[in-house]
Every structure is written in C-alpha cells, then in structure tokens.
Amino acid sequence: MSCLRITLNRQDLTTGVGFAWVHAADYPALHDTCSRVLHVNELAYYQRVPAIRRKTSFLIGRYAAKQALSSLVHESDYTRIEIASGIFQQPIVKYPSPEPLGVSISHTDKYACAIAFPLIHPLALDVERIDRVSVKAMKSQILPHELQTEALARLPEPTRCAIIWTAKEALSKVLKCGMMSPFCIFETMDVSQEPDWIVGHFKNFGQYKFHAWVLDDHVVSMAVPKRTDIDVDLSTLLHDSLPIGD
Numbered sequence: 001m002s003c004l005r006i007t008l009n010r011q012d013l014t015t016g017v018g019f020a021w022v023h024a025a026d027y028p029a030l031h032d033t034c035s036r037v038l039h040v041n042e043l044a045y046y047q048r049v050p051a052i053r054r055k056t057s058f059l060i061g062r063y064a065a066k067q068a069l070s071s072l073v074h075e076s077d078y079t080r081i082e083i084a085s086g087i088f089q090q091p092i093v094k095y096p097s098p099e100p101l102g103v104s105i106s107h108t109d110k111y112a113c114a115i116a117f118p119l120i121h122p123l124a125l126d127v128e129r130i131d132r133v134s135v136k137a138m139k140s141q142i143l144p145h146e147l148q149t150e151a152l153a154r155l156p157e158p159t160r161c162a163i164i165w166t167a168k169e170a171l172s173k174v175l176k177c178g179m180m181s182p183f184c185i186f187e188t189m190d191v192s193q194e195p196d197w198i199v200g201h202f203k204n205f206g207q208y209k210f211h212a213w214v215l216d217d218h219v220v221s222m223a224v225p226k227r228t229d230i231d232v233d234l235s236t237l238l239h240d241s242l243p244i245g246d
C-alpha cells in the first residue's frame, strides 16, 4: 500500500489531493483489522456481503479511499470516516471536514486505488488490468479512430484499449452517470504522449481531459478539469507498493 499527496495547479487555485494504492495481497491483514478500518455502517455492509471477491474489493477500496482522504484531513482513526454509496452507487464522503471532500475509487483483482479531492475541484479515476481477453469487449465500445492515434501507435492493442477504456470510465465517474449512458458520448480525441503519461481530451466534454499511466500490467486513468496541471509520475508509487510481507 502506498499513498501520495499531489498538488494540482490552476491559474486561480492550488489544491492538494491524495492518491492511494492498495495491493489485494494486503486483504487478509486488512480483514483481521477491519473493525479499525471501516465505519460502523461500512462494517455492517462488509459483514453482510457473502462473496469474497466483493468483500475484497470493498475493503481494499475503502482502505485506499481512507488513506487518500487522511492525507488531506490527517485523521488517523479511519472508523470516523464513512464512505457511503449514493443512489447511483457513487462514493459519498461523510466526515466533518472544514471543506467538503470527494473520493473516487477503482479496483481490479490485484489492486484498489483511490483519489481524494476537495469537491470544488472534481476528479475521478479508473484502473484496469491490461488483458488480451478483454480486448474484444473493450473494442466494441471504442471507435476505431480512437485506437489509431499516433500517440498510441507503438503500444500493444490491449494497452491501447485499456487506456481509452479507463479514460472513458473515469469520465463516466466524474459525471456520476457511470457506464449506463451510451459509450459514444465519452469519445476521446487529441491523445498525446508525454514522457511519463498519456494525455487526451473528450469530444463532448471539453471541460475535462484525461491523464493515463501505464503501470506494469495495469493502466490508471484520471479525468481531470482541462485547465488543471497535474504533474505526477505514478510509476514511482507502484514500485514502492509491495504487498505486506514482501
């Protein structure tokens, strides 16, 4: 597990956000201490859920979210922070902070990651494993020209698909609609390669851009307001985040 505080800069605003990354291999240790991690309402849900896969994603996701939030509010008692689910399943931070806060959570079988931010500055993220098996499903929701940009040309097809897919999922989370809306509205454009990440824009949501990092066999994308500068290399975080016991 690992946590990083990131500074975002806009012409009229400088603000800190917290990013955290938890390995699924940490799940047994977190399960043993879950009453010290989860708010009482979260704990009641966690104990009700029968499926181990959901138990794992919920607990490591909530832990990542609380690490990210506590880097902003300096709360060491995680049971005081509740992350409830809204009517569209979006995460709702319940914590008496001076400034209203938001969080965005994503998980795969191997990791959970979360970003915490002041609600005046919306953000969201998505993580996916780069997986040849998912290519067909992803391509069914990606227009051919989105994959054929010069910036992505040298990457293998599963990586290209994961970048565009996670960018779209991150946008759908920042908009709170999730992927229940037609995928075509999340169309990406103007994708370019920076030294440590990929940047792109959205045809129908000009106020947002995305940053994508290829981290080992995963891609993390963040949907970020277009005029915000975010300068962070997440790959250092991944390499610092060996599971407990490694």
Ligand SMILES: CC(C)(COP(=O)(O)OP(=O)(O)OC[C@H]1O[C@@H](n2cnc3c(N)ncnc32)[C@H](O)[C@@H]1OP(=O)(O)O)[C@@H](O)C(=O)NCCC(=O)NCCS
Pocket: 057, 058, 061, 062, 085, 087, 088, 089, 090, 091, 104, 105, 106, 107, 108, 126, 127, 169, 172, 173, 174, 175, 176, 177, 178, 179, 180
């Ligand atoms: C949101 C969505 C894109 C997530 O994608 P995913 O690849 O399945 O899952 P991820 O691991 O990346 O993200 C899951 C997290 O996204 C967040 N999330 C779920 N729905 C969300 C929404 N509408 N807006 C923002 N974030 C959302 C949650 O925090 C969730 O984790 P949690 O359940 O542990 O709290 C997808 O689940 C979706 O399209 N959901 C539809 C939401 C919806 O309309 N629900 C209505 C039901 S009444």
